[in-house]
């Protein structure tokens with residue numbers, strides 16, 4: 617259903633092999649459980665709680681790029697679902713602010729290129745309230761619990 621290749625946006629990305637319908641389950645994120653002290657900040661990681669991260673899995677979930685107008689999100693658990701119909705060979709993206717919530721995360725410039733781009737990828741807590749409310753249904757479970 618998905619494949620990894622060079623992305624026009626950043627490094628490698630994940631793409632749809634064939635058209636995908638809204639609600640389809642795309643992939644589940646996995647990887648070694650790490651605390652911040654023992655993760656490599658330059659290596660792939662996903663924040664899943666307070667001082668809790670999934671390190672690189674070596675599978676496609678390591679390579680899904682960010683978008684400020686994503687076509688996928690964490691509707692349930694650590695599984696990425698299609699938020700709208702995805703065309704064949706379209707890049708699959710999710711909004712990284714749906715996982716990151718470190719107080720001291722400085723953010724990084726966004727190159728997603730959509731008209732509604734926020735220009736910087738930030739911690740969930742530092743987003744404007746209306747953005748948090750829009751993104752909340754696609755956040756990881758710990759954030760849904762924190763910002764109920």
Ligand SMILES: [Zn+2]
Pocket residue numbers: 683684685726727728729730732733734735736
């Ligand atoms: Zn953006």
